Amino acid sequence: MAKYWLVSFVLLCTACASVPKKLELPENTQTVEFSSAKSPTAAIIGQKARWGGVIAAIKNNADNTMLEVVNFPLNYKLRPNKSDETQGRFRVYFKGLLDPVIYKVGRSITALGNVAELESGEIGEHKYDFPVLKDASVHLWKNIQRVDINLRQSPYYYHNDPYYWSGSHINYSRPVVIRSSSSNNKQSNKSIMPPVKKR
Known part of the structure; x- marks a missing residue:
C-alpha cells in the first residue's frame, strides 16, 4: 500500500505545481x-x-x-x-x-x-x-542535477517499518546504491544493507 500512497502524493504535488508568475496569462487567453x-x-x-x-x-x-x-x-x-x-x-x-x-x-x-x-x-x-x-x-530555468540511483527491491511485502515480520518471511528496508562520478570515493558503489532484526 505504501507505494500507492507515494504515487498519490507525487500526483498531488504535480497538480499543485504552478507556472512562473512572469509567464502567467489570464485564463482562456x-x-x-x-x-x-x-x-x-x-x-x-x-x-x-x-x-x-x-x-x-x-x-x-x-x-x-x-x-x-x-x-x-x-x-x-x-x-x-x-x-x-x-x-x-x-x-x-x-x-x-x-x-x-x-x-x-x-x-x-x-x-x-x-x-x-x-x-x-x-x-x-x-x-x-x-x-x-x-x-x-x-x-x-535552473539546471537539473541528475543522480544515478539504483534501487534493489525486496521480493517480500513492503512495509514502512524497516524490520517487519510477514508470516515466515522477514522484510527489510531496500538497499540503495549511489554511483558517484568521483574516482576518489571508493565507498560510493557499495550496497548498504541493514542487519536483519527479529522481533
Whole structure:
C-alpha cells in the first residue's frame, strides 16, 4: 500500500505545481503557436505568444537584449522539453540588460511576449527568417542535477517499518546504491544493507 500512497502524493504535488508568475496569462487567453509565427499574418502580429527553448546566442544592444533561441515544446510547467528535434529558432527582445554570464548559451528559457514581423538573419552561413517576440518577459530555468540511483527491491511485502515480520518471511528496508562520478570515493558503489532484526 505504501507505494500507492507515494504515487498519490507525487500526483498531488504535480497538480499543485504552478507556472512562473512572469509567464502567467489570464485564463482562456489565446496564444500564438510557434509554427504559425514562421509565416505570420497580420492577424497574429501583436498577439501574445509563449515559446521556450535553449539559448543559442545573446546580444546586448543599447536599450534591450536579444536572445536567439532554439525552439522546443513546453511541458505542463512551461519548461522546454529538450530533444534531438526542433521546429527552428526564434528571437526574443527583452527591454533591459540580461547578463551573458547568467543567460549563457545552453541555458533553457521560456519567454512571454508579443509576436512581431520576421527578421532576416543567418545561422552560420545559412540565411534564416526568425520569428520574433518583443517586449518579452524571460524566465531562466535552473539546471537539473541528475543522480544515478539504483534501487534493489525486496521480493517480500513492503512495509514502512524497516524490520517487519510477514508470516515466515522477514522484510527489510531496500538497499540503495549511489554511483558517484568521483574516482576518489571508493565507498560510493557499495550496497548498504541493514542487519536483519527479529522481533
